[in-house]
Amino acid sequence: MSEDSTSTEPERTAIAPRRSVAAPERIVDALTVLTAGPTPYGRERPTAERVAAWAADRWPGSTWRVDPLPATAEAPNAANLLATAHLGDAPELLIYSHLDTSLTGDPDADEPVTGSRAELAGLRQATAPDDAALVTGFGLGVARAAAASALVGFTLAADRLRATGRPHRLTLLLAAAGTHRHHPSGLTPSGVTHHLDRHPPPAAAVVAKTGPAGVLTAEPGAMFLRVRLTSSFHPALARESAVPPGGLIAHLGTVIAALEEFRRRHLADRRTDPAAPVGAEVGIGAVAAGSPGKPDLLPGRLELHLYLVTVPGDDPGEIRARLRAVLDETLAGTPLRDCPVTVDGRLVHPAAATAADAPIARHAYAAWTAAHGEPPRPVTGWTGSTDGVVLRGRGVPTVRLGPPSRGPDPDDPRLDRYAVADLVRFADLYADVAVRHSGSSTT
Missing domain, CATH: 3.40.630.10 (Zn peptidases)
Known part of the structure; x- marks a missing residue:
């Protein structure tokens, strides 16, 4: 109130x-x-x-x-x-x-x-x-x-x-x-x-x-986001020849760090009115990759699912674009630079x-x-x-x-x-x- x-x-x-x-x-x-x-x-x-x-x-x-x-x-x-x-x-x-x-x-x-x-x-x-x-x-x-x-x-x-x-x-x-x-x-x-x-x-x-x-x-409102990275097929025994070396999961921490950087910037942009009744938040709620039944095969897809709390004025398209831009920027100098990245998501409802x-x-x-x-x-x-x-x-x-x-x-x-x-x-x-x-x- x-x-x-x-x-x-x-x-x-x-x-x-x-x-x-x-x-x-x-x-x-x-x-x-x-x-x-x-x-x-x-x-x-x-x-x-x-x-x-x-x-x-x-x-x-x-x-x-x-x-x-x-x-x-x-x-x-x-x-x-x-x-x-x-x-x-x-x-x-x-x-x-x-x-x-x-x-x-x-x-x-x-x-x-x-x-x-x-x-x-x-x-x-x-x-x-x-x-x-x-x-x-x-x-x-x-x-x-x-x-x-x-x-x-x-x-x-x-x-x-x-x-x-x-x-x-x-x-x-x-x-x-x-x-x-x-x-x-x-x-x-x-x-x-x-x-x-x-x-x-x-x-x-x-x-x-x-x-x-x-x-x-x-x-506030709510939005779901999904970040997906892909690579080619590689068995675990040939991990050094994989792209990226070691496979996608070996670089999971790099992706999470990039998402945390997005969160930091996203929240900083919305901390303007300490008396505002609602606030923003972002959290990584799920990570998925590979097949539990075949752990000898490196996953060719890594997905991270985020929950984002929206505030008045938030535009879902701009949020997706900003997330993609932060990922492109932060992953450019890492072994993940050659892995295709997609960002999608949907607004559940606005604030x-x-x-x-x-x-x-x-x-x-x-x-x-x-x-x-x-x-x-x-x-x-x-x-x-x-x-x-x-x-x-x-x-x-x-x-x-x-x-x-x-x-x-x-x-x-x-x-x-x-x-x-x-x-x-x-x-x-x-x-x-x-x-x-x-x-x-x-x-």
């Missing part, structure tokens, strides 16, 4: 935090159902069906349904979970989170990233006083913790609005394919896009996702922002203040991107906020820890935003 509008930065006064309404048991029950099985990208339907059946039995006043996505090779069994609560004529508020996790939950499949094949422990809650109780589990940080708070917050708001007879139109979307993925085909299934393509755009949206300690009205004085932003600031006892502090240099940019790209005013992580489990960093009290507080906060959006007040 920027500080360009005094109306969005309320004076900091001593405000008592609102007492939580959502029971801790509701949060733990929602998390238990959400984490009862794996929810890998593109295979969310079993979880969507499980959660929908559980929620429909518990909150029959709202409509719960599973909305499958068209099957693709990348997402053969994807589905959104959709809940609606509707009374009279009112502008729609979409409360959004997602079902899929960055890792699959299969230790063997995830081992190249996690470095561990150990079995994952299930959801567990620490034995402690209510205000210190922690819940620990797989995938909580990616979405499941915030999704549980969003689900409970949706039901709280629906119950309050229904009881008072206030007109409202609330939608909860726990989407499929909400984490960034690069597919060779270039086709990227998206649960939120699937939803927006089939329904009128909501009047406003709240993205429930762990993030900074504040309200985000702007988020986007909602006006800091938009009604949904004001509702979020007010709800945060009521929940925490003080206004949210401005967020600067944030580098995390969500489907909030997709919603903003469709013209939907959107804010992002979510419960803070208490860090990885010290015994297994694949597991995330959250304070139950934080999850309860954000369920109340999401409900408060929904009620304010509907024209009512809980103060």
Whole structure:
């Protein structure tokens, strides 16, 4: 959140935090159902069906349904979970989170990233006083913790609005394919896009996702890049006659150094406004070369995959051209100078922002203040991107906020820890935003 509008930065006064309404048991029950099985990208339907059946039995006043996505090779069994609560004529508020996790939950499949094949422990809650109780589990940080708070917050708001007879139109979307993925085909299934393509755009949206300690009205975008070097065929036994000598992998460090130089220049060009709400970043996320089954053959292709966080004004074509220019410059005096280099990539979505004085932003600031006892502090240099940019790209005013992580489990960093009290507080906060959006007040 920027500080360009005094109306969005309320004076900091001593405000008592609102007492939580959502029971801790509701949060733990929602998390238990959400984490009862794996929810890998593109295979969310079993979880969507499980959660929908559980929620429909518990909150029959709202409509719960599973909305499958068209099957693709990348997402053969994807589905959104959709809940609606509707009374009279009112502008729609979409409360959004997602079902899929960055890792699959299969230790063997995830081992190249996690470095561990150990079995994952299930959801567990620490034995402690209510205000210190922690819940620990797989995938909580990616979405499941915030999704549980969003689900409970949706039901709280629906119950309050229904009881008072206030007109409202609330939608909860726990989407499929909400984490960034690069597919060779270039086709990227998206649960939120699937939803927006089939329904009128909501009047406003709240993205429930762990993030900074504040309200985000702007988020960066995301871009995937691929660098490919090629050479001729050579067996490992003839490595000195290879081009380059020793083979491509022997010079991997040279390529990585060149990419790190690109990163240094790229970030330096974008460090102009320390108060900017979003920031840039670049990371090398994958390297591929050769055949594990034939290590006696030197690879004729070396690929490096990068994830680049975009900021307003970034042009994908210029970024690709700049990366290629840096590679040409830095590799010219190395043994890789005779290896053809290609750079390609695609923009997943551009950076986007909602006006800091938009009604949904004001509702979020007010709800945060009521929940925490003080206004949210401005967020600067944030580098995390969500489907909030997709919603903003469709013209939907959107804010992002979510419960803070208490860090990885010290015994297994694949597991995330959250304070139950934080999850309860954000369920109340999401409900408060929904009620304010509907024209009512809980103060």
